[in-house]
Amino acid sequence: MHSEKFKNLIKFISRFVEFTELEMRTMLDCIEIIQLKKNEKFVNEGEIANRIAFTNKGYLRVYYIFDGEEITRDITPLNTFATALPSFISQIPSYEIISAISDCELFVIHKKNLDNMYLNFPKWERFGRRIIEEMFVESQRRVYSFITESAETRYKKLLIQHPEMIRDVPLKYIADYLGIKLQSLSRLRKSVE
Amino acid sequence: MHSEKFKNLIKFISRFVEFTELEMRTMLDCIEIIQLKKNEKFVNEGEIANRIAFTNKGYLRVYYIFDGEEITRDITPLNTFATALPSFISQIPSYEIISAISDCELFVIHKKNLDNMYLNFPKWERFGRRIIEEMFVESQRRVYSFITESAETRYKKLLIQHPEMIRDVPLKYIADYLGIKLQSLSRLRKSVE
DNA sequence: GTAATTATTTAACAAATGTTAAATGATTAT
DNA sequence: ATAATCATTTAACATTTGTTAAATAATTAC
Numbered sequence: 001m002h003s004e005k006f007k008n009l010i011k012f013i014s015r016f017v018e019f020t021e022l023e024m025r026t027m028l029d030c031i032e033i034i035q036l037k038k039n040e041k042f043v044n045e046g047e048i049a050n051r052i053a054f055t056n057k058g059y060l061r062v063y064y065i066f067d068g069e070e071i072t073r074d075i076t077p078l079n080t081f082a083t084a085l086p087s088f089i090s091q092i093p094s095y096e097i098i099s100a101i102s103d104c105e106l107f108v109i110h111k112k113n114l115d116n117m118y119l120n121f122p123k124w125e126r127f128g129r130r131i132i133e134e135m136f137v138e139s140q141r142r143v144y145s146f147i148t149e150s151a152e153t154r155y156k157k158l159l160i161q162h163p164e165m166i167r168d169v170p171l172k173y174i175a176d177y178l179g180i181k182l183q184s185l186s187r188l189r190k191s192v193e
Numbered sequence: 194m195h196s197e198k199f200k201n202l203i204k205f206i207s208r209f210v211e212f213t214e215l216e217m218r219t220m221l222d223c224i225e226i227i228q229l230k231k232n233e234k235f236v237n238e239g240e241i242a243n244r245i246a247f248t249n250k251g252y253l254r255v256y257y258i259f260d261g262e263e264i265t266r267d268i269t270p271l272n273t274f275a276t277a278l279p280s281f282i283s284q285i286p287s288y289e290i291i292s293a294i295s296d297c298e299l300f301v302i303h304k305k306n307l308d309n310m311y312l313n314f315p316k317w318e319r320f321g322r323r324i325i326e327e328m329f330v331e332s333q334r335r336v337y338s339f340i341t342e343s344a345e346t347r348y349k350k351l352l353i354q355h356p357e358m359i360r361d362v363p364l365k366y367i368a369d370y371l372g373i374k375l376q377s378l379s380r381l382r383k384s385v386e
Numbered sequence: 387g388t389a390a391t392t393a394t395t396t397a398a399c400a401a402a403t404g405t406t407a408a409a410t411g412a413t414t415a416t
Numbered sequence: 417a418t419a420a421t422c423a424t425t426t427a428a429c430a431t432t433t434g435t436t437a438a439a440t441a442a443t444t445a446c
Contacts, residue, residue: 064337066341071340071341073333073336073337073340074333074336085326085329085330085333086330089323089326089327089330118319122315122318125315125318125319125322126311126318128322129318129321129322129325130282132322132325132326132329133278133282133325134282135329136278136325136328136329136332137278137279137282139329139332139333139336140266140278140332142336143266143267143332143335143336143339144257144266146336146339146372147264147266147369147370147372148259148264150432151432151433152432170392170393170394171393171394172393172394176340177340179339179340180433180434181433181434181435182393182394182395183394183395183396183397183433183434183435183436184432184433184434185394186394186395186396187395187396187397187433188432188433189394189395190395190396343402344402344403345402363422363423363424364423364424365423365424373402373403373404374403374404374405375423375424375425376403376404376405376406376424376425376426376427377402377403377404378424379424379425379426380403380425380426380427381402381403382424382425383425383426
């Protein structure tokens with residue numbers, strides 16, 4: 001059985017909706033496992049995102065090109081779903097690029113399989129809704145942190161909530177994520193210790 | 194028939210999923226229309242949000258108390274859905290407060306009716322997912338604007354995208370929404386003209 | 387193992403935004 | 417109509433963050 005391999009994914013899913021063995025297996029059967037080397041891309045600019053990934057190992061980052069520069073908009077923690085959502089939803093070319101910060105193992109589901117699951121098992125549609133709800137709430141939390149908190153506070157909170165991220169992810173990405181420049185982050189780190 | 198009254202709502206919904214007359218009427222039948230006077234609340238602090246509102250007239254704002262001060266986190270444009278989502282999803286007391294900036298007419302759906310719709314008509318579940326997806330994308334756009342844009346740029350873009358909002362909503366709420374102080378907004382407005 | 391590349395820090399100065407306080411304008415209640 | 421309240425602006429100064437440039441540290445490729 002593959003439940004051991006997919007342990008983290010199953011655990012994640014079960015937090016939202018309870019599935020029967022059959023329902024779960026239907027999903028696991030259409031998963032493709034891919035390994036990405038550091039800096040390899042999961043979604044390229046201009047490409048239509050037709051897959052969604054669960055990060056079983058490693059970190060992904062979502063970035064886009066702004067004024068010729070890469071700006072990291074998001075860093076996915078372990079064991080979360082990631083895709084270039086605007087592209088995935090509307091099937092338009094993606095301006096977001098997703099690439100591996102470290103070597104990654106991804107559990108990948110193709111959009112057409114997902115759409116089938118949605119059609120055949122309404123519970124999966126519910127799961128889709130619930131997971132997006134959670135992503136939305138998290139995104140709002142971030143908006144809220146930009147509105148009320150200083151860069152220093154945002155950094156300190158990230159340090160508490162995802163210490164492993166700060167250990168493993170280059171600071172330039174962390175700085176982008178926090179909405180400040182690398183040098184400002186460096187200054188701020190000194191004052192925080 | 195009530196389709197005239199609910200014209201904007203129907204138009205909004207039809208952008209996401211196509212419903213039959215019956216499916217649409219099932220939903221419209223459980224709508225409660227409420228009028229809020231300026232400053233009246235739709236969700237109170239500590240209350241469990243069990244309703245979702247479509248803003249047919251007027252603006253709502255979502256705010257919370259931080260350090261004894263009201264901080265406006267969001268201003269809902271006309272013809273959108275609003276609720277205190279973390280509370281609505283998880284049925285926990287809301288830290289977010291929702292109140293009317295101007296006199297409002299809201300089309301309100303109770304959570305239990307919504308849950309019934311989800312159960313009886315899978316298409317509504319799809320609608321729920323699609324609308325949250327859209328809200329998520331919008332929320333991400335905002336995160337992105339905090340990361341890459343100056344307050345001045347954020348203001349200018351708001352001016353272009355929602356000129357009516359800047360006309361109708363007190364600037365202190367706009368300032369919060371943009372993540373800056375009222376005085377900074379004022380200064381910035383002078384330099385923008 | 388050494389050179390090349392990439393990551394991080396440091397520092398001086400510039401620009402943006404916050405803070406405090408007050409003045410002016412607009413709206414609302416009586 | 418007038419006073420009271422609320423909204424917006426202004427200004428001086430403080431703090432935070434950005435910018436440019438360089439130094440140091442760590443990692444990677446050969």
